Amino acid sequence: MLLTLCAVARTGAAQPQEAGWISYREAYRAMVTFAKYGKAKNFLQNHYQVTPKDPGQSLEGVRLTLTGRTTQLNLPLDPTGRTVLPLLKAAYDENAMLVLNRNASLFTFQPRLSIVPRVDGIYEGQDLRMACDQALQYMRYTDPGYASRQCKGVRFAFVPKSDAAVRIRDPEREVTLVPELGPAFDGEANAGFRVMTYRFADWAERIHVISQNAPVAIAPVIE
Incomplete structure (x- = not known):
């Protein structure tokens, strides 16, 4: 399940090695911050993200594996x-590796905060505002640079060839939001969603x- 944040938790992003791997310990330290965060986060989820630096580079065929002396796990990537x-x-103690089947220096590795999606695709406006605020409070906790930023909305992202639609319904009208091509999250090279x-x-x-299809991500818009 994925509903996602437009702001990315860049703090603690792992440094890629030329050999196609990065340290699991670095990724662990970056991710455990959210797990230990004690304030409201019931609308949020945190994932580890691998993204190409080049806009023309695809994720097709890219695989990430956690490899250690006693650990061997494939970590499937979403779109x-x-x-x-x-x-x-155990993987932390034995200094396991996150192995990419590509040149790791061509990719960015980082935590990615997002909002948990609803199975029925129907969201209360007040819940989305609360979700965005929870995301903003967490971003301020991890990065003081967010102190002056505000929640402005929520972005729904779908695969490029989808015919998905998102509708807004109030007592007086129902409007379908205008689709555009763009990144799932601000600042990303892939603007084809x-x-x-x-x-x-x-x-x-x-x-x-109302989202008639399951989004690949729902990102709070923080500006």
């Missing part, structure tokens, strides 16, 4: 390059946001 990184003490942005300022709080 945005995210995976669930297990926090394993089908995205639709629900901006809080355009709507009352008590509305419903």
